Amino acid sequence: MTSNMFKRLIWQSDRMLLDDLVFRLEHYRNNDWDGGEHFRFYKIKKLVDQYEAFFSRLPDWHPSHMLELGIFDGGSTVFWHELFQPHKLVAVDIKERTDSPYFRQYLESRGVAGKIKTIWNVNQADKDRLHHVVAEEMNGRLDMVIDDASHFYEPTKASFEVLFPLCKPGALYIIEDWAWDHWAEFSAADHPWAEKTRLTQLVTELVEAVGTSTDFISNMTVFEGFAVIERGPKRIDAKNFVLEDHIVRRPARRKSFRLAPIRRALMQPIVRLVKFLRKFRT
Numbered sequence: 408m409t410s411n412m413f414k415r416l417i418w419q420s421d422r423m424l425l426d427d428l429v430f431r432l433e434h435y436r437n438n439d440w441d442g443g444e445h446f447r448f449y450k451i452k453k454l455v456d457q458y459e460a461f462f463s464r465l466p467d468w469h470p471s472h473m474l475e476l477g478i479f480d481g482g483s484t485v486f487w488h489e490l491f492q493p494h495k496l497v498a499v500d501i502k503e504r505t506d507s508p509y510f511r512q513y514l515e516s517r518g519v520a521g522k523i524k525t526i527w528n529v530n531q532a533d534k535d536r537l538h539h540v541v542a543e544e545m546n547g548r549l550d551m552v553i554d555d556a557s558h559f560y561e562p563t564k565a566s567f568e569v570l571f572p573l574c575k576p577g578a579l580y581i582i583e584d585w586a587w588d589h590w591a592e593f594s595a596a597d598h599p600w601a602e603k604t605r606l607t608q609l610v611t612e613l614v615e616a617v618g619t620s621t622d623f624i625s626n627m628t629v630f631e632g633f634a635v636i637e638r639g640p641k642r643i644d645a646k647n648f649v650l651e652d653h654i655v656r657r658p659a660r661r662k663s664f665r666l667a668p669i670r671r672a673l674m675q676p677i678v679r680l681v682k683f684l685r686k687f688r689t
């Protein structure tokens with residue numbers, strides 16, 4: 408089902424089209440726009456191709472309750488809704504704004520206002536708020552989370568720590584753009600994110616958690632553009648969950664102090680001196 412939707416996408420230099428819907432590509436924004444009303448869309452074809460590759464492995468994937476972190480202009484919210492047709496899709500964003508007219512028009516023309524809910528002014532680091540959103544808007548049920556919000560380590564981890572325990576077994580938790588620390592456009596010393604902890608750290612911790620037990624994270628798939636974490640069967644209390652408690656590492660060992668090179672370096676002049684003195688004795 409999902410593969411059919413990917414086939415319907417038409418890519419042009421500055422836009423992606425899906426039937427009568429227009430998604431303006433933010434990465435290729437230009438001043439001579441002639442595409443009329445549109446969603447602004449913060450994804451590129453390469454990323455969407457990776458999603459197509461991933462979901463082609465799951466042709467029957469049909470999440471009932473989805474949560475998206477990071478709405479921006481609603482383009483991705485509509486994209487996910489068209490792709491999966493979930494029973495309920497809730498999307499949150501830290502910005503204090505409202506839905507665009509084009510987004511509202513989409514909800515009305517499709518008659519899906521009751522199925523898609525955007526909630527603005529929600530910080531993904533606010534664990535209580537996210538817990539409340541899932542309880543109130545989704546009956547406590549979560550089959551899929553897509554985090555495309557801050558891309559910073561601390562808030563992304565905070566969301567994961569509260570939402571992943573709420574996911575049902577088999578649910579998918581996606582962290583988008585985790586690899587920014589490895590991309591050239593982020594490498595300048597004066598880049599605004601230069602001092603930020605890279606999101607790679609969280610992905611590494613999640614790999615450690617998979618290695619510790621598959622009861623909690625049953626598996627993980629990592630693409631350049633996103634990481635997919637699959638929920639294992641273990642029940643976990645979302646209110647008190649700390650990822651670090653689910654990672655086992657070997658006890659740190661004291662680094663053995665290697666004396667041999669030091670001893671060799673100290674002894675060399677003495678050995679040379681002895682050899683030199685021996686010459687005079689003979």
Ligand SMILES: C[S@@+](CC[C@H](N)C(=O)[O-])C[C@H]1O[C@@H](n2cnc3c(N)ncnc32)[C@H](O)[C@@H]1O
Nearest residue numbers: 448449477478479483500501530531555556557
């Ligand atoms: C990259 S944009 C999302 C793009 C959108 N998903 C798309 O593909 O078109 C990131 C969004 O996350 C929001 N955001 C940033 N930090 C956030 C936070 N701490 N909590 C919630 N949303 C946040 C921003 O306001 C922005 O709208």
